[in-house]
Each structure stands twice: as C-alpha cells, then as structure tokens.
Amino acid sequence: MSINRETTSDRVFGICCYVFATILMLIVLYPLWYIVICSVSDPYAVGAGKVWLWPVGFNVDGYARVFRDKNIMTGYGNTIFYTITGTLLNLTLTLTAAYALSKKTLPGRGIIMAFVMFTMYFSGGLIPMYLQIKNMHLLNTRIVMIILGAVSVYNLIISRTFFLGLPKELEEAAMIDGAGVTRTFIQIVLPLSKALIGVMVLYYGIGHWNSYFNAMIYISDESKMPLQLFLRRILILENMSEDMSGGIGDDETKFEAEKLKMLLKYAVIIVSSAPVLIIYPFLQKYFDKGVLLGSVKG
Numbered sequence: 001m002s003i004n005r006e007t008t009s010d011r012v013f014g015i016c017c018y019v020f021a022t023i024l025m026l027i028v029l030y031p032l033w034y035i036v037i038c039s040v041s042d043p044y045a046v047g048a049g050k051v052w053l054w055p056v057g058f059n060v061d062g063y064a065r066v067f068r069d070k071n072i073m074t075g076y077g078n079t080i081f082y083t084i085t086g087t088l089l090n091l092t093l094t095l096t097a098a099y100a101l102s103k104k105t106l107p108g109r110g111i112i113m114a115f116v117m118f119t120m121y122f123s124g125g126l127i128p129m130y131l132q133i134k135n136m137h138l139l140n141t142r143i144v145m146i147i148l149g150a151v152s153v154y155n156l157i158i159s160r161t162f163f164l165g166l167p168k169e170l171e172e173a174a175m176i177d178g179a180g181v182t183r184t185f186i187q188i189v190l191p192l193s194k195a196l197i198g199v200m201v202l203y204y205g206i207g208h209w210n211s212y213f214n215a216m217i218y219i220s221d222e223s224k225m226p227l228q229l230f231l232r233r234i235l236i237l238e239n240m241s242e243d244m245s246g247g248i249g250d251d252e253t254k255f256e257a258e259k260l261k262m263l264l265k266y267a268v269i270i271v272s273s274a275p276v277l278i279i280y281p282f283l284q285k286y287f288d289k290g291v292l293l294g295s296v297k298g
Helices: 008-039 043-047 061-068 070-101 109-121 126-135 153-164 168-176 181-210 213-218 227-235 254-296
Strands: none
Touching (some): 008 254, 061 070, 061 254, 070 153, 070 181, 070 227, 153 181, 227 254
C-alpha cells in the first residue's frame, strides 16, 4: 500500500498559505485593536501618534463621558428595541414565506417568486416611499423602524433554498400522524433549521443594529432615534451633547480639547460595536453551516 507523503512543494505552499492568512488577519484586526487601545490611552499620546500596539497612559475618561451622555443611553435602548422586535418580525415573515414558496403545490408559486425578484432590482424610490409613509401617518413613529425592510429578498431566497433541501419524508410522516401544515412547520421544520435561523438572526440583527438611514429620514424625535444616528452626529458632524462634552474647553487649551474629542469618538465606536462583537462568536458556527446549506442545496 502506497502512502502519500507531503512533498517539499506541498510544505512550501502550506507555509505560504499560513503566512498569507496571518497577514490578512492582522490587516483586518489591527484597525479594531487600534481603536480599542486609543479609547483607553492618554489623549495627548494619541494626538502625538505614540499609540501603535499598546495603550499609552491608561485613561477611561472617554468612557465615563460617553455613559454620562443621556442621548447615548436613549439610543442604546431604542436600538435594542428595534433590533429585537425587528428581527423577530423579519424571522416570522421570511421563514413562513420561504417555507410556503418551497412547496411545489403552492398555486402561482412561479408568479409570486417573479414579483419578489422584481422588487430586488427595482423600487419606487425614496420620495414615493416617504410620501407613502407620511400618508400612512407613520412618520416619527417607532413602527416605521421595524416594518421597513421587514423581508429581505436575498434572505428569502436563501431560506427557500434551504427548505427545498430538507427531507420531505419527515414532513410526510408528520402529516400521516395527523399534524397540519402549521404544526409540521413549527415542530418538525424549525428544529431542523437552527443553522438557517442563526444566519437570519445574524443578518437581520446586524442590519437593524447598524441602521441609521431610515431614522435619519423618518424620525425627528430624539427620544426615538437609534444609537447609530447619535454615533453619526459625533463622528461625522462632531456634534456632542453637553453631558458628553462638558468641561471641554474650560480648563484645556484648544489643542487639548480636540484631542479629548478624538478620545470620545474612539470610546463611542467601541461602546456601539461591543454588543455585536460579543454576540457574533456564538452565532458563527450557525453562520458558516447555514450559508453553505442555503446556497448549494435545492
């Protein structure tokens, strides 16, 4: 029996792959690491360019000012509410619609899919959408942040393809035992779709968490604005609340005040990104498996 031995060229190729993957990983991770160390470094060291790999002069004043800001806490609460309720609505509509469209016995399935695919490439535009929202009296309401984009066509296609790949014998056996369509979907199909659900939660959840454009267009009440809209004000418009910027410019010079503002920006980025970074590792295994199943089967 011949044994395949690794040749020198194979070893060289493997080493090159590891080196390339390591370099790519460092390129991706360093910007995040840089923001983390800058957020806890002395603002003067950050402004002088002394912070590269490790924090210089440990300082958490930026985080203290951020959590003192009422707008940040309000935005956090709103974003959590929009993310949870919006994702639940997304899952309900997407999974039920995809399951129905995966059935060959559904009348007009091809026509429905054609209309769904049409909306993926063509839309009425921003102005007609705004007028429609206004006519429905949904301007400046929380519900507008939840129902807009309630179903993603891309996610619907992934879910439908996933359901097409499930064993039909299990559903047939359940129906023979007297289970209806709804019971079969809840007790048989959904438990087999944990990977898909994990992917959908990740896609929709991150989409809601990072969403700011709809709020910028349809929400004017600060008490209903999401966190990312306040983050945009701070990072792009440099508009900070009095709670956050209090004290800046009183005792510090103009140069020092600018450095402290920079420190606040780094702290806000970390505070707004932390929940997603914490949750992602728990959903990664479902993400990898679910995308593959939803992409190649059918």
